[in-house]
Amino acid sequence: MHNDIEVLAKLWKRQPGPAAGEQPARRRWSRAELVSAIASRQFVPFFQPKVDLKTARLTGVEVLTRWRHPEQGMLLPSEFLEQLEGQGLIEQLTDCVMAQALSCVSGCKVHGRDISLALNISPTTLQAAHAAEHLAELVAASGMCAAQLTIELTETVACETSAAVHESLIRLRELGFQISIDDFGTGYSSMKLLSTMPFTELKIDRSLVSGAVHDPKAALVLESIIQLAGKLRLRTVAEGIETREDIVLLRALGCEVGQGYFLGLPMSHLHFLRSLEAGRTPIATGQAAD
Numbered sequence: 001m002h003n004d005i006e007v008l009a010k011l012w013k014r015q016p017g018p019a020a021g022e023q024p025a026r027r028r029w030s031r032a033e034l035v036s037a038i039a040s041r042q043f044v045p046f047f048q049p050k051v052d053l054k055t056a057r058l059t060g061v062e063v064l065t066r067w068r069h070p071e072q073g074m075l076l077p078s079e080f081l082e083q084l085e086g087q088g089l090i091e092q093l094t095d096c097v098m099a100q101a102l103s104c105v106s107g108c109k110v111h112g113r114d115i116s117l118a119l120n121i122s123p124t125t126l127q128a129a130h131a132a133e134h135l136a137e138l139v140a141a142s143g144m145c146a147a148q149l150t151i152e153l154t155e156t157v158a159c160e161t162s163a164a165v166h167e168s169l170i171r172l173r174e175l176g177f178q179i180s181i182d183d184f185g186t187g188y189s190s191m192k193l194l195s196t197m198p199f200t201e202l203k204i205d206r207s208l209v210s211g212a213v214h215d216p217k218a219a220l221v222l223e224s225i226i227q228l229a230g231k232l233r234l235r236t237v238a239e240g241i242e243t244r245e246d247i248v249l250l251r252a253l254g255c256e257v258g259q260g261y262f263l264g265l266p267m268s269h270l271h272f273l274r275s276l277e278a279g280r281t282p283i284a285t286g287q288a289a290d
């Protein structure tokens with residue numbers, strides 16, 4: 001198991017992402033700058049691997065948006081997301097990045113199976129009438145099927161969703177999409193929310209994962225969340241896996257899928273395809289865990 005995970009980690013980690021310290025100071029963008037950046041496709045999808053912790057196999061990727069700014073370099077979502085949202089441009093961003101991500105990943109296979117794609121969606125996008133149908137049309141046009149797509153909604157915003165968002169989520173689920181509650185543990189989800197929203201996946205925030213190896217109480221919290229998810233029949237994904245010890249603990253606690261810098265950094269489309277190509281043989285022939 002350790003060998004498999006380490007082989008996988010090496011394959012997916014070759015290209016480091018921008019370090020936090022290398023990011024330029026946060027600045028304000030004009031609406032015209034943001035609109036023009038969307039139109040010229042400067043916003044691009046990066047892909048971070050999601051790995052089955054039992055088999056060490058790639059199960060899918062999460063799309064994380066980056067801004068390839070012509071002068072400022074590669075910018076992280078913290079540099080632009082809120083401003084896009086504030087300017088009412090988040091739906092355009094979603095369409096632009098989703099179309100690129102779908103065309104990048106459509107047809108990609110791992111172990112003979114179609115790859116799955118996780119997308120972060122703002123509630124603003126889901127607020128629109130026919131939001132679910134619109135997303136389903138984009139997916140169908142790419143040749144992928146809705147079941148390959150997971151819509152991630154962060155816990156803090158999930159708590160504040162309107163009836164319109166709730167309805168879109170139900171509709172998305174009816175259309176076959178998977179729905180994930182992202183950053184679980186950072187907000188204040190009530191048990192009612194977990195039981196009333198049509199979630200299929202619970203994604204544990206990295207603040208709960210990091211350090212749990214050395215903190216028995218934190219490990220107990222993790223264990224309880226994983227057990228709760230199991231009882232609610234939600235798939236468990238842990239984010240922020242940065243060490244092999246994290247994997248050992250999460251596997252022991254029964255967490256199904258992992259994501260984090262140890263397993264793979266968010267990477268460009270090109271790097272993703274190269275890694276997929278390079279990884280196919282060693283991963284496919286690697287022995288499953290245990």
Ligand code: C2E
Binds near residue numbers: 183239240259261
């Ligand atoms: P998220 O969906 O929770 O994504 C995980 C974030 O944690 C990403 O940050 C990822 O780069 C980072 N991460 C992954 N593994 C590790 C690790 O092992 N250690 C640490 N310290 N961090 C790790 P990123 O790319 O900066 O994205 C931040 C947030 O921005 C995302 O959090 C998501 O909520 C949002 N976001 C990203 N792309 C989009 C998008 O296209 N649309 C919307 N609405 N939100 C997006």
Ligand code: MG
Binds near residue numbers: 062120152182
């Ligand atoms: Mg996410």
Ligand code: MG
Binds near residue numbers: 183205239
């Ligand atoms: Mg998250």
